[in-house]
Amino acid sequence: MTQAYVHGYDPRENIRLQDQATTLVDLLHSDTVFPAGSRVLEAGCGVGAQTVTLARNSPGALITSVDISETSVAEAKQKVMSAGLANVRVQQGDIFHLPFGPQSFDHVFVCFVLEHLKEPGAALRKLGGYLRAGGTITVIEGDHGSAYFHPDSEAAHAAIHCQVELQSRAGGNALIGRSLYPLLVAAGYSEVRVSPRMVYVDSSKPALVDGFTRKTFTAMIEGVRQSAIEKGIIDPATFDKGIKDLYRTTGPDGTFCYTFFKAVGKV
Numbered sequence: 539m540t541q542a543y544v545h546g547y548d549p550r551e552n553i554r555l556q557d558q559a560t561t562l563v564d565l566l567h568s569d570t571v572f573p574a575g576s577r578v579l580e581a582g583c584g585v586g587a588q589t590v591t592l593a594r595n596s597p598g599a600l601i602t603s604v605d606i607s608e609t610s611v612a613e614a615k616q617k618v619m620s621a622g623l624a625n626v627r628v629q630q631g632d633i634f635h636l637p638f639g640p641q642s643f644d645h646v647f648v649c650f651v652l653e654h655l656k657e658p659g660a661a662l663r664k665l666g667g668y669l670r671a672g673g674t675i676t677v678i679e680g681d682h683g684s685a686y687f688h689p690d691s692e693a694a695h696a697a698i699h700c701q702v703e704l705q706s707r708a709g710g711n712a713l714i715g716r717s718l719y720p721l722l723v724a725a726g727y728s729e730v731r732v733s734p735r736m737v738y739v740d741s742s743k744p745a746l747v748d749g750f751t752r753k754t755f756t757a758m759i760e761g762v763r764q765s766a767i768e769k770g771i772i773d774p775a776t777f778d779k780g781i782k783d784l785y786r787t788t789g790p791d792g793t794f795c796y797t798f799f800k801a802v803g804k805v
Contacts, residue, residue: 562737563591565737566649567592570591570596570676571596573599574598577643577644578602578643578644579604579665579668580604580647580649582606582651583611583628586614588647588650589626590617590621590623593623593626594623601627602643603629605630606630615628633651633665641668644674646675647675650678652718653712654709659721659725662727663726666726666727671805673804674804675804675805677803679799680798681715683716684795685795687793688792689786689791691784693780693783694781696780697766697780700777701758704765704771715799718801726805727804731801732799733799734797737798750796751784751788752785755784755796760781
């Protein structure tokens with residue numbers, strides 16, 4: 539089942555994903571640790587932006603990272619090799635049709651994947667079949683509806699809506715973070731727990747100002763300009779003002795907030 543990745547696969551997007559992963563390591567992954575000897579499936583590893591952190595956090599676990607994109611898999615393999623990691627195997631594969639038998643893994647890790655799928659619930663059910671009894675799944679997703687900032691700006695909200703709308707038209711859901719609990723429960727997981735992870739940025743946090751507000755979030759919204767205008771979702775002047783206003787939040791008196799959601803469930 540081929541899925542549309544609304545952000546594209548060009549080198550700038552790879553850089554943005556790496557900036558995002560680096561900036562958010564502690565927030566998202568400080569409590570992502572798998573026991574030695576665990577078999578872990580990272581479903582939808584992309585360019586390996588999260589893979590290196592997973593492998594370093596759990597050096598005794600064997601991690602199998604898969605992605606549907608041949609280009610992304612090649613990039614992920616390069617990252618793993620450059621990091622000198624021996625506990626990761628990267629391969630191409632569609633998460634709906636993976637070459638693994640039932641109960642092949644102790645844990646499944648899914649990060650920023652469900653938002654791009656037309657059938658996230660079906661994907662969760664499929665992934666659950668690869669887990670042994672008592673195995674766990676960890677899912678991390680954002681929610682663009684959680685973005686708010688100072689100074690506030692209608693144009694900035696309109697620009698963000700463009701990304702939400704484009705992802706919806708591609709069959710995805712940029713607001714999926716708020717839905718993780720019901721999705722996992724409906725997919726048959728038990729003991730589901732969801733924890734919100736809010737990013738709060740002001741000028742006293744220059745690393746987040748640059749790494750998250752500028753290079754992760756605003757860069758992502760800026761990247762959909764052409765598609766949003768071509769599809770008639772917004773006019774160029776409003777979009778450009780929205781991007782300008784998002785960058786304005788990185789000023790000395792600006793603030794920016796965004797919430798990720800991390801869910802864990804058991805089979």
